[in-house]
Amino acid sequence: MYMKKLTRPVVCNMDEPIVRTESGLLRGRIVEDTYIFRGIKYAEAKRFHMPEQVKPWDGVKKATVFGPVCCEISTRIAFDEGVIPHYYLPQDENCQYLNIWTQSPDKNAGKPVMVWIHGGGYSAGSSVEQFAYDGENLSKFGDVVVVSLNHRLNALGFLNLSKYGECYKYSGNAGMADIVMALEWVRDNIEAFGGDPDNVTVFGQSGGGGKITTLLQSPAADGLFHKAMMMSGVFQVTSDVTVEASQRIADLTLHHLGIPGEEIDQIERIPYYELARAAHRATEEWQKESGKGFMWAPVFDDDYYRGHPMCGGFREETKHIPIVLGSVLGEFTNNYNVVLAEGSKNDWSNELKDRLLKEKYGDSADAVVSAFIKAYPEKNTVDALYIDKFMRKGNIDFARIRAQSGCADIYSFLFSLECPINSGTVPWHGAELPFLFHNAEYIESSYIPGVTERLQDMMSGACVAFAQTGDPNHSGMPEWMKISPDTDTVMIFDRESRVCAAHDTELMELLPDIPFGPGFFKISEYDLGGGPVDPLD
DSSP: OOBGGGGSOOOEEOSOOEEEOSSOEEEOEEETTEEEEEEEEOOBOOTTSOOBOOOOOSSEEEOBSOOOBOOOSOOOOOTTTTTSOBOOOOBOSOOOEEEEEESOOOTTOOEEEEEEEOOSTTTSOOTTSBGGGOOHHHHHHHTOEEEEEOOOOHHHHHOOOGGGOGGGTTGGGHHHHHHHHHHHHHHHHGGGGTEEEEEEEEEEETHHHHHHHHHHTOGGGTTSOSEEEEESOOOSSOOOEEHHHHHHHHHHHHHHHTOOGGGGGGGGTSOHHHHHHHHHHHHHHHHHHHOOOOOOOOEEOSSSOOOOHHHHOOOGGGTTOOEEEEEESSBTSSGGGSOOTTSOGGGOOHHHHHHHHHHHHGGGHHHHHHHHHHHOTTSOGGGGGGOOOHHHHHHHHHHHHHHHTTOSOEEEEEEOOOBSGGGSBOOBTTTTHHHHTTOGGGBGGGOOTTHHHHHHHHHHHHHHHHHHHSOOOOTTSOOOOOOBTTBOEEEEESSSOEEEESTTHHHHHHSOOOOOSHHHHTTOHHHHOOSOOOTTO
């Protein structure tokens, strides 16, 4: 049994509640004291076209079962399946569904709204992919309305066919347009679920954090959210796809499908996996031509999407939005990269530690260890093998530039709690999510008696406080100071949480950069969508 939660008694009423949305009546269910609505259709869309509002209906529609998730070019068992179990739901291009957890479907309740945007890069994942994403406990703990959503991914969401007709003008950003449509649905309907449409926080991890960065730079999303939390989604380098590259990939895709440009509408009807195979081969061919790596991502067209702020600066229209940035101590460079043939890392001999550190850092090994001890005096020095720079340095640079640009308050955190699996594991990419959703005590790999309960109260409490006021501070934690233009202040969430200023500057300077390209994708093919296996071969 992965989750203790599954063993609890559940009191479920499927006869109510019924709420009225702009399109019609919906029936959800009550589980204990939480009102849950699953599989709400927020938009319709033809392949490669912009989403449209759903048509009104008569009678009462059931909203009790999760809707289909987006088709994936290939669906692997996730790299972190062994530590955070996943849901694998039916896939369909018709995937524009959202889910809601609330404590009161009273239109006058005015509760803060938290909209979860899932990870998986722009290629994979779903709103319910991980057990950790379940919004019931966060809604109950913080008395907030939690929303999660699916949207188009990979070639379905980001293949740029704009040169083949005006109707495809924004096909390279269709996946982001789905998210914008979901936020418009929240604006227009969330009062019926007890939420305040003028107090919406978007929060997401990995690709979800990247999508929020894109929303900040997309005029279509202006005014649809008021605060933002991005976890492990701000990289050292940007992932924008240029118009030229995206159009070349579209040309190659059509070539592999045997579709002439004058018959472009055929691409809307071919089976998905034929499209997926052609698009994958097109990206492989483009990588050989250009010598660059590729991941599906928003197209920087300077229209729908104005480009990553680290390149062109932050838009004036979103400078007023307060932000929380977070990352994890290990991210992708954790224990999965070392064969644990000799037992737990905490039991390794000094000789083995020294050998592994020198193999990884060469002549810099002693300096790295020294800087690591200064930054994390409570940690085992072997953990220096697993320190992430890619996300952490990205957060530092993003926060500094935003603070220097006269933007609203920005806060940063680092999750460094050693997890109990394998007798001690440096936290991995996504390890903080059960704590943010107040689900950590139900997931075995996260559970440390007495520690987990306290830390998830602290972290979930910070999320709720931020959603309420734009300030994550609350009475159950050390004072979390915002970042200033010249000081990198970070909240370190651990057994004993603490606030530091520039605690790891020396360490970040010593750690080698991770190249962004085909080699990088090998770190986590699942999350960043690089080099998928051909599903038809």
